Amino acid sequence: MKFLKPILLLLFFHPGYLTGQPAPRQWATRYGGGNVDIPFSIKMTADGGTITAGYTDSRDGDILPHPQRDYWDLWLLKLDKCGRIEWERSLGGTGYESARDVLPTPDGGYLVLGETNSTDGNVVAGYGGTKDIWLLRFSAAGNLEWQKRYGGTGLDIGNKLLRLEDGNFLIAASSTSNDGQINGNHSTGTYTDAVLLKVDPAGNLLWSRCYGGSKNEELFALELINGTVYASGFTNSTDGDIPPDQKNYDIWLLAVDAGGNKMMSKIYGGSQNDVGYCMTKGADGTLSIAGYTTSTDGDVTGARGAQDYWIINVTLRGKLNWQKTFGGSDAEYAKTIVTDRDSGYLVGGVAYSRDGDCDAARGEGDFWLLKLSPSGTLLWKRHFGGSGNDHLRAMVLDTRKKEYYLAGDADSDDGDFSNGRGDADFAILKMKEPDTAEKDSAVCRLTEFVPVRDTLTDICGYDSVIINYRPVQLSGPFDKLRQSDTVFAGQQITLQAAGNGQIIWNSHPTLSCTDCTDPVASPRETTVYTATNLSPLGCRVSGTFTVVVLTDAVIAIPSGFTPNGDGLNDYFGPLGKVPGFFRLQVYNRNGELIFRSSAPEQRWNGRIRGELQPPGVYIYQVEYTDMLQRTHRQKGTFVLIR
Numbered sequence: 247m248k249f250l251k252p253i254l255l256l257l258f259f260h261p262g263y264l265t266g267q268p269a270p271r272q273w274a275t276r277y278g279g280g281n282v283d284i285p286f287s288i289k290m291t292a293d294g295g296t297i298t299a300g301y302t303d304s305r306d307g308d309i310l311p312h313p314q315r316d317y318w319d320l321w322l323l324k325l326d327k328c329g330r331i332e333w334e335r336s337l338g339g340t341g342y343e344s345a346r347d348v349l350p351t352p353d354g355g356y357l358v359l360g361e362t363n364s365t366d367g368n369v370v371a372g373y374g375g376t377k378d379i380w381l382l383r384f385s386a387a388g389n390l391e392w393q394k395r396y397g398g399t400g401l402d403i404g405n406k407l408l409r410l411e412d413g414n415f416l417i418a419a420s421s422t423s424n425d426g427q428i429n430g431n432h433s434t435g436t437y438t439d440a441v442l443l444k445v446d447p448a449g450n451l452l453w454s455r456c457y458g459g460s461k462n463e464e465l466f467a468l469e470l471i472n473g474t475v476y477a478s479g480f481t482n483s484t485d486g487d488i489p490p491d492q493k494n495y496d497i498w499l500l501a502v503d504a505g506g507n508k509m510m511s512k513i514y515g516g517s518q519n520d521v522g523y524c525m526t527k528g529a530d531g532t533l534s535i536a537g538y539t540t541s542t543d544g545d546v547t548g549a550r551g552a553q554d555y556w557i558i559n560v561t562l563r564g565k566l567n568w569q570k571t572f573g574g575s576d577a578e579y580a581k582t583i584v585t586d587r588d589s590g591y592l593v594g595g596v597a598y599s600r601d602g603d604c605d606a607a608r609g610e611g612d613f614w615l616l617k618l619s620p621s622g623t624l625l626w627k628r629h630f631g632g633s634g635n636d637h638l639r640a641m642v643l644d645t646r647k648k649e650y651y652l653a654g655d656a657d658s659d660d661g662d663f664s665n666g667r668g669d670a671d672f673a674i675l676k677m678k679e680p681d682t683a684e685k686d687s688a689v690c691r692l693t694e695f696v697p698v699r700d701t702l703t704d705i706c707g708y709d710s711v712i713i714n715y716r717p718v719q720l721s722g723p724f725d726k727l728r729q730s731d732t733v734f735a736g737q738q739i740t741l742q743a744a745g746n747g748q749i750i751w752n753s754h755p756t757l758s759c760t761d762c763t764d765p766v767a768s769p770r771e772t773t774v775y776t777a778t779n780l781s782p783l784g785c786r787v788s789g790t791f792t793v794v795v796l797t798d799a800v801i802a803i804p805s806g807f808t809p810n811g812d813g814l815n816d817y818f819g820p821l822g823k824v825p826g827f828f829r830l831q832v833y834n835r836n837g838e839l840i841f842r843s844s845a846p847e848q849r850w851n852g853r854i855r856g857e858l859q860p861p862g863v864y865i866y867q868v869e870y871t872d873m874l875q876r877t878h879r880q881k882g883t884f885v886l887i888r
Contacts, residue, residue, distance in 0.1 A: 267626055268615065268617065268626060268628050268677060269648065269650055269677040269678055269679035270677065270678065270679070270680070270709065271630075271662070271675060271676070271677050272676045272677065272678050272706070272708040272709075273328070273329050273675070273676050273706075273708070274630070274662040274663055274673070274674070274675040274676075275329050275663075275665060275673075275674055275675075276656055276663050276665050276666050276667055276671035276672065276673050277308050277323055277331065277667070277671055277672040277673075277674065278302065278304055278307055278308055278309065278667040278668055278670075278671035278672050279302065279304020279305060279306040279307030279308060279309045279667055279668050279671075280304055280305070280306050280307060280667065280668040280669075281302070281303040281304040281305070281668050281669055282302075282303045282304070282655075282668065282669045282670045283300065283301070283302045283303070283304055283309070283321060283655065283667075283668070283670060283671050283672050284300045284301055284344075284639075284655045284670060284672075285298045285299065285300035285323075285639060285640065285653045285654065285655065285672045285673075285674075286299060286300045286301075286344070286345065286346045286347065286639055286640060287299045287300070287345070287346065287347045287348050287640050287653075288348075288640045288641070288642050288651055288652075288653035288674065289348055289349065289350055289642055290350075290642055290644055290649075290651070291324070291350055292350065292354055293326070294326070294327040295324065295325050295326040295327050295332065296324075296325050296642070296651050296674070297322065297323070297324050297325075297348055297350065297356060298322075298323045298325070298348070298640075298653050298672060298674060299320070299321070299322050299323075299345035299346070299347065299348035299358055299360070300320075300321055300344065300345055300655075300672065301318040301319060301320060301321055301343065301344035301345065301360075302315075302318065302319055302321035302336055303315075303317065303318055303319075304667070304668055307667040307668065308323075308331060308334060308667065309321065309334060309336055310334065310336060312336050312337075312338065312367075315336070315338060316340045316341075317338075317340075317341060317342045318338070318342045318343055318344055319336045319337060319338030319343050320336065320337045320338055320343040320344060320345045320358065320360055320362075320380075320382075321334065321335070321336045321345065321672075322334065322335045322336075322345065322348065322356075322358060322384065322388070323672060324388060325674070327705075327706060328705070328706035328707075329674065329676060329706075333387070333388040334388075335384065335388050335390070337367075337368050337369070337382070337390065338362065338364055338367055338368075338369060339362070339364025339365065339366040339367030339368070339369045340364055340366055340367065341362065341363040341364035341365075341369075342361070342362070342363050342364070342377065343360065343361065343362045343363075343364060343369065343380065344360045344361055345358050345359065345360040346359055346360045346361070346403070346404055346405050346406070347359045347360075347404070347405065347406050347407045348407075349407040349408075349409060349415075351383075351409075351447070354385075354386040355383060355384055355385050355386055355391070356383070356384045356386075357381065357382070357383055357384075357407055357415065358381070358382045358383075358384060359379070359380070359381055359382075359404040359405075359406070359407045359417060360379075360380050360382075360403075360404055361377050361378065361379065361380055361402070361403045361404060362377065362378060362380040362395065363376060363377040363378070368390075369393070369395075370393050370394070370395050371395070372395045372397065373395075373397055373398055373399050373423075373426050376397070376398075376399055376400060376401060376402070376423075377397075377401050377402060377403065378395045378396060378397035378402045379395065379396040379397050379402045379403065379404035379417065379419050379421075379443070380393065380394075380395055380404065381393065381394045381395075381396070381404065381417070381445065381449050382394075383449065392448070392449060393449075394445070394449035394450075394451075396417075396419075396426075396427045396428075396443055396451060396454070397421065397423055397426055397427060397428060398421070398423025398424065398425040398426030398427065398428045399423055399425055399426065400421060400422035400423030400424070400425075400428070401420075401421065401422045401423070401436075401438070402419060402420075402421040402422075402423055402428065402441075403419055403420050403421075404417050404418075404419045405418050405419055405420065405464070405465060405466050405479075406418040406465070406466060406467055406468050407468075408468040408469075408470060408475070410444075410470065410475075410504075411470070411473070412504075413446075413447060414444055414445065414446050414447065414452065415444070415445050415446075415447070416442060416443070416444055416445075416468060416475060417441075417442065417443040417444075417445065418440070418441075418442060418465040418466065418467070418468050418477055418479075419440075419441040419442075419443060419465070420438040420439065420440060420441060420463070420464040420465065421438060421439055421441045421456070422435070422436060422437065422438050422439075427443070427451055427454055428441060428454060428456065429454070429456070430455065430456040431456045431458075432456060432457075432458045432459050432460060432483070432485075432486040432487070433458060433459070433460055433461060433462070433463075433483075434460065437460065437461050437462050437482075438458075438462050438463060438464055439456045439457065439458040439463055440456070440457045440458050440463040440464055440465040440477070440479060440498075440500070441454060441455070441456055441457070441465075442454065442455050442457070442465070442475075442477065442502065442506055443455075444506065453505075453506060455502075455506040457486075457487045457500055457502075457508065457511075458481065458483055458486055458487055458488065459481070459482075459483020459484060459485040459486030459487065459488040460483055460485055460486065461481075461482040461483040461484075462480075462481070462482040462483070462495075463479065463480070463481045463482070463483060463488070463498065464479045464480055465477045465478065465479040465498075465500065466478065466479045466522070466523050466524065467479070467522070467523070467524050467525035467535070468525075469525055469526070469527045469533065471527055471531075471533075471562060473503070473504060474501055474502070474503060474509065474562070475501065475502050475503075475504075476499065476500070476501050476525070476527075476533060476562075477499075477500045477501075477502070478497065478498065478499050478500070478522045478524075478525045478533075478535045479497075479498055479521075479522055479523075480495050480496065480497060480498055480520070480521040480522060480537075481495070481496055481498040481513060482494070482495050487500070487508060487511050488511060488513065489511060489512070489513050491513070492513050492515075493515065493516065493517045493544065494515070494517060494518055494519055494520075494541075495515070495518075495519040495520060495521060496513040496514060496515035496520050497513065497514040497515055497520050497521065497522035497535055497537060497556075497558065498511070498512070498513055498522070499511070499512045499513075499514070499522075499533070499535065499560065499564055501562075501564075510563070510564055512560070512564035514535075514545045514558055514560075514566060514569075515539065515541055515544055515545055515546065516539065516541025516542060516543040516544030516545060516546040517541055517543055517544060518539070518540040518541040518542075519538075519539070519540045519541070520537070520538070520539045520540070520541055520545075520546065520556060521537040521538055521539075521579075522535040522536065522537040522558075523536065523537040523538075523579070523580065523581050523582075523595075524536050524537070524580065524581060524582050524583045525583065526583045526584055526585045526591065527585065528559070528585055528589065528591075528620065529585060529589035529620070530589065530620060531561075531562065532559050532560060532561055532562070532567060533559070533560050533561075533562065534557060534558070534559045534560075534583060534585075534591055535557070535558050535559075535560070535583075536555065536556070536557045536558075536580035536581075536582075536583040536593050536595075537556055537579060537580055537581075538553050538554060538555060538556055538577075538578065538579035538580065538595075539553070539554055539556035539571060540552065540553050540554075545558070545566060545569055546569065546571065547569065547571070548570070548571045549571050550571055550572065550573040550574055550575070550599075550602045550603060551573050551574050551575035551576055551577070551578075551599060551602060552575065552576060552577050553573070553576075553577035553578060553579060554571040554572060554573035554578055555570075555571065555572040555573055555578050555579065555580045555593060555595060555614075555616070556569065556570075556571055556580070557569065557570045557571075557572075557580065557583070557591070557593055557618065557622065558570075559622060568621065568622045569622075570618070570622045570624075572593075572603045572616060572624065572627075573597065573599055573602055573603055573604065574597070574598075574599020574600065574601040574602030574603060574604040574605075575599055575601055575602060576597075576598040576599035576600070576604075577598045577599070578595065578596065578597045578598065578599060578604065578614065579595050579596060580593050580594065580595035581594065581595045581596070581637075581638065581639045581640070582594045582595065582638065582639065582640050582641040583641075584641055584642070584643055586617070586643070586645075587643075587645045587648065589620045590617060590618055590619050590620055590625065591617070591618040591620075591622075592615060592616070592617055592618075592641065592643070592650070593615070593616045593618060594613065594614065594615045594616070594638040594641050594652060595614055595637075595638055595639075596611050596612065596613070596614060596636070596637040596638060596654075597611065597612050597614035597629065598610070598611050603624075603627060604629070606627070606628075606629045607629055608629050608630075608631045608632060608633065608658075608661050609631050609632050609633040609634050609635065609636065609658055609661065610633070610634055610635045611631070611634075611635040611636055611637060612629040612630060612631040612636055613629065613630035613631050613636050613637070613638035613652060613654055613662075613673075613675070614627070614628075614629055614630075614638065615627070615628045615629075615630065615638070615641075615652070630652065630661075630662045630675055631656060631658050631661055631662055631663065632656070632658025632659065632660040632661030632662060632663055632664070633658055633660055633661065634656070634657040634658035634659070635656075635657050635658070635670075636654060636655070636656040636657070636658050636662075636663065636673060637654045637655050637656075638652055638653075638654040639653060639654045639655070640652075640653045640654070641653070647678070648678060648679035648680075648681075649676065649677070649678045649679075650676070650677040650678070650679075651674060651675070651676050651677075652674070652675040652676075652677070653672065653673070653674050653675075654673050655670045655671065655672065655673055656670065656671060656673035657669060657670045657671075662675060678708065678709075678710075680701075680709045680710055680711055680712050681710065681711045681712070682711070682712045682713075682714065683711055683712070683713045683714070684713070684714050684715075684716045685713055685714075685715055685716065686715075686716055686717075686718045686746060687715040687716065687717055687718065688718060688719075688720045688721075688745075688746040688747045688779075688781050688782075689717045689718070689719065689720065689781065689783060690720055690781055690783050690784070690785035691719075692717050692718075692719060694783075695717035697714075697715070698714075698715045699712060699713065699714055699715075700712075700713040700715070701713070718746055720745075720746060720747050720779060720781045720785055720786075720787055721744075721745045721746050721747075721779060721787065722745065722779060722787045722788070722789045723743040723744065723745045723749055723777040723778065723779045723787070723788070723789045724743060724744070724777070724789040724790075724791060725744065725745065725789075726744070727742060727743070727744055729789065729790065729791050729792065730791065730792040730793070730794065731791075731792075731793055731794070732793070732794040732795075732796055732800075732823050733769070733793060733794075733795060733796070734795070734796050734797075734823070734825045734873065735770065735795055735796065735797050735873075738766050738767065738768045739766070739767050739769075739793055740764055740765075740766050740767075741757075741764060741765055741766075741767050741775060741777075741791055741793075742763075742764050743763055743764065743777045743779075743789075743791075744763075745779035745787075746779070747779040747780050747781045747782075747786075747787075748779070748780040748781075748782075749762075749763045749777055749778070749779055749780075750777065750778050750780055751765055751775060751776070751777045751778075752775070752776040752777070752778070754767075754773070754775060756768045756769050756770070756773060757775065767793055769793050769795050770795065771795050772792070772793065772794045772795050773792070773793050773795070774790050774791070774792050774793075775790065775791045775792075775793065776788055776789070776790050776791075777789060777790075777791065796823060797873065798825075798872050798873045799822070799823065799824040799825060799870055799871075799872045799873070799878070800822035800823055800824075801820045801821075801822040801824065801846075801868065801870065801878075801880070802820065802821045802822055803820050803821075803866070803868065803880065803882060803884070804818065804821065804884065805884055805885065806818075806884050806885035806886070806887055807852070807884070807886065807887070808887045808888070809851055809852035809853075809886070809888075810888065816851065817849035817850060817851055817852075818832070818849055818850045818852070818864075818866075818884060818886070819843060819846060819847075819848070819849030819850060820846055820868055821846075822846065823846065824846060824870040824871065824872075825871070825872065825873055826870070826871040826875065827869070827870060827871040827877070828843075828844060828845060828846055828868075828869070828870045828871075829842070829843070829844055829868070829869045829870070830842065830843040830846075830848075830849075830850075830866065830867070830868050831866065831867045832850050832864055832865070832866050833864065833865040833866075833867075834859075834864060834865075835862065835863065835864070835865075837865075840854050840859070840864075841854075852886055859886060860886075860888075861885075861886050861887055861888045862885070862886060863883050863884070863885055863886075864883065864884055864885075864886055865881070865882070865883055866881070866882060866883070866884060867879070867880070867881045868880045868881075
């Protein structure tokens with residue numbers, strides 16, 4: 247039979263979608279112009295949208311032309327939750343500018359970190375035209391409020407921002423300078439040291455420290471745990487702050503205290519190149535670092551090909567708990583890792599292989615997303631992209647809304663990204679795990695119910711809630727409700743019905759309505775009202791409600807009561823109804839007043855100030871007025887039985 251739309255009563259939300267598979271994709275869009283546009287960071291914003299930071303070489307499309315754009319400019323892109331552009335900003339001079347990270351601030355603005363080597367345009371002056379660390383502050387509306395430049399006469403690049411517990415900010419960077427605001431560099435020439443800089447909310451430099459050895463070091467990721475800052479990246483040195491057993495390029499984990507003093511320096515890898523690009527703190531109090539490896543020895547086992555995803559998990563003291571490699575015969579590298587809602591990990595980057603773990607490849611290079619359990623077991627994998635080169639570089643999730651945003655660059659004009667602007671564009675993809683819910687559906691016979699699933703969409707038109715309808719038997723209109731009441735002549739009463747269908751009352755001249763659930767009745771005499779619970783499937787269940795109309799007060803005094811908690815005769819007081827004044831007084835055998843009531847429903851429970859009273863004979867006195875306002879008094883005795 248054809249299933250009609252059910253009556254919905256109860257709603258139960260479930261915490262998950264379907265285990266073992268990624269959340270469904272809602273949308274995937276390219277943003278940019280006719281040249282190259284590359285993002286490096288994406289964050290969620292307080293208004294439910296996202297902000298993405300990177301660089302642009304374009305002068306058209308989604309990017310407002312800039313008169314001094316000869317090379318890259320910093321590009322900031324603000325989207326709403328549906329992926330529509332709210333505003334975009336590009337800044338720079340005639341040199342190179344790029345944003346490497348963006349961080350929403352508590353007041354609704356944004357800090358943007360990157361690099362610049364311009365000395366003209368809208369870029370603040372630096373150190374002799376060399377590339378410097380660049381920090382900019384934007385308002386919530388995208389207006390530039392201030393900018394700062396840090397570095398020396400060498401090459402200085404800002405990679406990562408972290409908000410500290412004291413309200414200040416930490417910058418992870420790399421530098422070849424040993425002057426200006428960079429001092430204590432361990433390296434010489436073109437080698438870089440890792441640098442941490444602490445700045446206040448206005449961008450004023452509080453301190454800077456160099457870490458590393460005589461060769462190359464760089465820090466890409468920061469985490470703050472219990473007042474300790476953990477920074478990860480790579481190292482090529484065997485001296486200075488680096489353990490001497492480093493073999494080539496290794497993943498490097500550095501821990502410092504609030505003042506920047508080194509607390510721990512650990513390396514992980516084999517005899518070839520091992521690099522950590524990203525890091526996340528786990529729900530179990532560990533750190534997971536992801537990047538790539540070309541090694542097949544040392545800490546690395548299970549290599550797949552020329553270059554693999556490499557994920558390691560370590561304690562806060564640096565002890566290696568586990569390591570995993572994923573990939574195929576070609577090259578893969580992970581650029582982003584986040585801790586998921588279930589304490590597992592999402593790892594993203596680029597895959598070039600078409601075999602091994604990358605057996606669902608779409609093009610030359612794909613967004614490649616892996617889901618790992620908390621112990622590193624692969625749960626699922628997913629390729630996104632088209633036939634060209636697509637690189638996943640950043641990821642962010644909202645655990646409460648179960649929303650995931652992936653950001654990278656794409657030159658594919660098919661597959662997931664089919665609205666290309668130029669050579670390579672910002673490519674942003676949103677995944678959302680819809681809520682699942684159960685709603686009751688009233689049916690005539692449970693055996694005839696046809697299972698139905700419905701989907702509700704959000705304001706963007708994408709699936710938001712998946713509803714499964716659960717059959718329940720059509721109930722009566724007064725199930726679990728009282729089915730009678732009393733009123734005095736001339737009074738009204740609201741009739742209450744319930745049920746899991748549509749309530750209809752039989753027509754009666756004393757009812758205020760018949761197609762409402764709770765009509766008002768004005769009976770002139772004792773009346774029986776009938777209500778029916780209707781199912782969309784055509785069946786019905788009826789019931790009656792009796793309203794007794796009293797022409798005067800009705801009082802009956804019981805001769806005793808048994809307050810033993812069995813729900814039967816546990817209270818003493820007159821039974822009945824009075825139209826106006828009422829007073830009950832109870833006295834013990836010594837003539838002491840022990841209970842008083844001003845309403846018939848307020849009755850004595852056999853206690854005084856919480857203390858049980860002994861069994862025996864007690865005295866009552868009742869006063870009340872009738873319909874003609876005449877006062878009636880009645881006095882007598884009753885027995886408390888235990």
